[in-house]
Amino acid sequence: xxxxxxxxxxxxxxxxxxxxxxxxxxxxxxxxxxxxxxxxxxxxxxxxxxxxxxxxxxxxxxxxxxxxxxxxxxxxxxxxxxxxxxxxxxxxxxxxxxxxxxxxxxxxxxxxxxxxxxxxxxxxxxxxxxxxxxx
Numbered sequence: 628x629x630x631x632x633x634x635x636x637x638x639x640x641x642x643x644x645x646x647x648x649x650x651x652x653x654x655x656x657x658x659x660x661x662x663x664x665x666x667x668x669x670x671x672x673x674x675x676x677x678x679x680x681x682x683x684x685x686x687x688x689x690x691x692x693x694x695x696x697x698x699x700x701x702x703x704x705x706x707x708x709x710x711x712x713x714x715x716x717x718x719x720x721x722x723x724x725x726x727x728x729x730x731x732x733x734x735x736x737x738x739x740x741x742x743x744x745x746x747x748x749x750x751x752x753x754x755x756x757x758x759x760x761x762x
Contacts, residue, residue, distance in 0.1 A: 658693065658710050667715065667736040669693070674730030675705040683725045683734055689714055691723075693734065 661668040669691065673681070676695055684692045694709035714736065722737040 656708055656710055666738055669734040671732045673708055673732055678727050680704040
């Protein structure tokens with residue numbers, strides 16, 4: 628059986644992608660980001676690195692930087708790692724926390740909850756005059 632060559636599709640389109648690439652490929656410096664109603668969670672798989680070699684920093688109140696650094700000049704970290712993320716708008720910079728367990732670094736950036744303007748009805752006087760009405 629012969630296939631016409633002029634109108635045929637390339638062979639890549641005929642074979643499913645999971646057959647072409649049977650292994651799950653994850654980049655070495657991959658960081659998983661999860662968004663919850665209370666916070667943003669960044670988790671990175673960094674095995675073989677000591678806790679003292681990890682640095683989590685905030686730059687210019689806009690960027691979250693996760694990287695490895697040598698503890699002293701005589702040693703190198705077991706693995707080079709550096710990622711920089713732009714933080715979303717309303718986050719609590721003072722509430723950022725990080726933990727490192729079993730080779731996984733988890734950084735939690737809590738959302739900043741803004742309270743709306745609230746008028747207590749008990750504080751409104753009885754002789755309030757209406758100045759305008761909404762259309």
